[in-house]
Amino acid sequence: MQAEKVFHNLEETNLVEKLRNQSNLLFIGEKETLSYLENVLNSNHSYGFWLPNNPGKFINREQLLGCKAVVVASVKNENVMLKKVEEYLNSLEIDIPVLRLFADVFVNLMSGQKLLSSSDCQIIFPKLSYAVITTPRSGSTFLCEALKSTNIAGYPVEHLRQPSAILAVHCHFDYLRYLKIMMTHKVTENGVFGTKFISHFLEVLETKTSLNFEKIVNTYISKFVYLVRRDKVAQAVSVVMAKKTNVWHIFNQETEQEYQARLNDLDVEENDLEEVRKYYENILEQEAYLENLFQVYNISPLIVEYEQLLADPDGEIQKILRYLGVFAGEQQINIQSYARKLRSGLSDKIIHKYLEKYG
Known part of the structure; x- marks a missing residue:
């Protein structure tokens, strides 16, 4: 199981523990990744299994309005899924932060930045x-x-x-x-x-x-x-x-x-x-x-x-x-x-x- 293997190798970073300390997040991703997260995280979060041809089937407007951020969680390719999720949210005219679990949340954790924010920043090379x-x-x-x-x-x-x-x-x-x-x-x-x-x-x-x-x-x-x-x-x-x-x-x-x-x-x-x-x-x-x-x-x-x-x-x-x-x-x-x-x-x-x- 790829999701289990990936998260096992992330244990030393305490990423899962940091997510447990958050609340009202909506994780959107493929079934394998979300099943793993749902099993290891607490009940303070919601989960929406992503179906590319029918995203609204498992993600409804009430879920989105009740969360403080959407976290795209995919061990396959979160960047591809991010674009699709953003397009779907735009179609609903909902303005809510959309983050990638690894490229944003993990990177913020390792760089000491605010966890639930975009990791995009102006790159400043050191002296x-x-x-x-x-x-x-x-x-x-x-x-x-x-x-x-x-x-x-x-x-x-x-x-x-x-x-x-x-x-x-x-x-x-x-x-x-x-x-x-x-x-x-x-x-x-x-x-x-x-x-x-x-x-x-x-x-x-x-x-x-x-x-x-x-x-x-x-x-x-x-x-x-x-x-x-x-x-x-x-x-x-x-x-x-x-x-x-x-x-x-x-x-x-x-x-x-x-x-x-x-x-x-x-x-x-x-x-x-x-x-x-x-x-x-x-x-x-x-x-x-x-x-x-x-x-x-x-x-x-x-x-x-x-x-x-x-x-x-x-x-x-x-x-x-x-x-x-x-x-x-x-x-x-x-x-x-x-x-x-x-x-x-x-x-x-x-x-x-x-x-x-x-x-």
């Missing part, structure tokens, strides 16, 4: 745009949190990650428009925009949506910070541990305690070593993929090593700021990151056994 680009479990969360803490290096997070990638692949979602809107709204006061590209999400977009990376490089992102991890075995073990514990990041003491509790119930299993080997090889493949991108698009990134970042975070962040050409002036920079290391005794044990077996 400087850059991307942290890396492979999975390389320490990029630690790095990006540290960059954000400077208040002069944008807010680098993964804008083109699983939610936007799944929408682009399955729902005709315009990820370049989405990126431009993020670049308009998600900048620090000095006009700096930061984002983060993880290799496997880029590869998904490139292979399944004809990712126009050349346009991203030539038009949107001017500088790249390439984060690498020298210890590839530890990086692969980090992937395995995250999957075993279902804890991917630790930002507070509560999560850390939960993580430690889960570790107490775990030990090294034989298939763990095979998994480490698989992810180790995958990391090498992902790095090769990124380095090929650099060569093809003539990118000369600043290379930052995770191990050096941990050893001297202030020095490495200052190095990145100099590369970006961003200066604090008289402002005092307090560099910090709330992301904590996940390495544990069990991680070390897996690394030791892996090296014993594979060298």
Whole structure:
């Protein structure tokens, strides 16, 4: 079921939870999408199944007049349906906001704008745009949190990650428009925009949506910070541990305690070593993929090593700021990151056994 798959991949954004907190919305869409929404949302909303040849059969004037906005919900192609819904409302001479669930509501949620409004805006490109680009479990969360803490290096997070990638692949979602809107709204006061590209999400977009990376490089992102991890075995073990514990990041003491509790119930299993080997090889493949991108698009990134970042975070962040050409002036920079290391005794044990077996 495509609708269930799409919304499952959007869970981390809390889109459904935000919709639950609204009231008097009329969702219009194909049966599959609306059936899913009706099942997961509360009863404060109305639903109108869209029949292209007979829209009025399930949507009446009273429904429309009683709602504060119409939300076009389609996992197939909401843009096509939007035009038909607008034409139908115009024929009824009803003036009511008509929004797309993904291109408007989702984009507003991610860009921090008013949820129930059009996401269309005047695109204002930042003075400087850059991307942290890396492979999975390389320490990029630690790095990006540290960059954000400077208040002069944008807010680098993964804008083109699983939610936007799944929408682009399955729902005709315009990820370049989405990126431009993020670049308009998600900048620090000095006009700096930061984002983060993880290799496997880029590869998904490139292979399944004809990712126009050349346009991203030539038009949107001017500088790249390439984060690498020298210890590839530890990086692969980090992937395995995250999957075993279902804890991917630790930002507070509560999560850390939960993580430690889960570790107490775990030990090294034989298939763990095979998994480490698989992810180790995958990391090498992902790095090769990124380095090929650099060569093809003539990118000369600043290379930052995770191990050096941990050893001297202030020095490495200052190095990145100099590369970006961003200066604090008289402002005092307090560099910090709330992301904590996940390495544990069990991680070390897996690394030791892996090296014993594979060298």
